Amino acid sequence: MFVTKPSNKKTKILHIATGNYSPRVIKEVSTLVEHYEVYVIQAVRLKDSEPKAHFYHINYYPQLWKRICFNFPKILFWYFKIQPKVVHIHVIELIPIAYLFSLLKTKVIFDIYEDFHKKLPTKQKNNILLSLFSYFDKLSSKHFNLIFAENTYLTSYPNIIKNHEVILNYPRKADFETIHFHFNISKPEVFYIGQISSNRCIEKLLEAIYLLKELYPNIKLHLFGYFSSNDFPRKLEVLIKEYDLEENVLKYGMTSFKEAAEIAKNAFVGIALLKDVGDYSISYPTKMFEYMASGLPVITSNFEHCLSVINSTKAGFGVNPESVQEIFEVINWFIQNPKEAKEMGNLGKEAIQKQYNWESEAKKLIAFYQKVLAD
Incomplete structure (x- = not known):
């Protein structure tokens, strides 16, 4: 009789943040490293103490086209190298590449920091690209698991198919x-x-x-x-x-x-x-x-x-x-x-x-990941 030894390997999680620095990424990664093997592709590095994850730092380019041309190839390279079970994206410009990951049977979480549909009319530049991303944003409600930073954002996503949760951006x-x-x-x-x-x-x-x-x-x-x-x-x-x-x-x-x-x-x-x-x-x-x-x-x-x-x-x-x-x-x-x-x-x-602290939200994040991985 053969007994299979339990594996000590943790599930691989990849967070991607190509926009300006967001403390929310560090808060979420710090919570998740106790349960998963976490990788982070992040632009704009500060002197904050980073959690025990694997960090790949990329350049931040103010121009959207540069972020797509110069950073997307690197993201694809690291994605195939890491082969994560879950990809967690933090900016709307990553929706197209995350949609590709979902087609490759990777579970995708989209962390929504702002109500893009309400902000879209205030944007004056790159209207064609922004309209395109608005289209992909609608796709995300059908194909991605969604995390919302505000309860009010739910009104812009009436047709959510997969898991979703509101995790408020309180400080640690x-x-x-x-x-x-x-x-x-x-x-x-x-x-x-x-x-x-x-x-x-x-x-x-x-x-x-x-x-x-x-x-x-x-x-x-x-x-x-x-x-x-x-x-x-x-x-x-x-x-x-x-x-x-x-x-x-x-x-x-x-x-x-x-x-x-x-x-x-x-x-x-x-x-x-x-x-x-x-x-x-x-x-x-x-x-x-x-x-x-x-x-x-x-x-x-x-x-x-x-x-x-x-x-x-x-x-x-x-x-x-x-x-x-x-x-x-x-x-x-x-x-x-x-x-x-x-x-x-x-x-x-x-x-x-x-009351208004991250510790209360961290439990919701762990429970949400468990739900996503169980699907």
């Missing part, structure tokens, strides 16, 4: 345990991290800083992140020069939250503003929760879903994202009320510890 508690801001109002510093674009109200924020400079000449605005378009850096520089803010606005590029918090350690408020375009009015800004986790009070848009979090936790204020005056007044209030600002930050951190 451990990532923010060692982060502390000093709330040094004698050196007022405003903190922003994320995509730098007009839709993130950066121009409105600059105008507010211009007004605040009249009261606080040494005020600083720290901008950490990447630009949404090739022309916005020049537009930003023109505005900075026009408002005479060369000494007040500091830009750093892509930076991990931990490193950014060390640079801007005197910050007393985090900015998480979004304009009412595309799906922003129904989506949580991830940075809102990250600021809360770090102990910073938040200024966010006065959308209903954002206000429900901010008002219930008392972790900050919601303002009209188009109103320079409201942004100015709230930042000024924080400067004038440092004790209350710090207390708001503490309340936000407490809310993350109790």
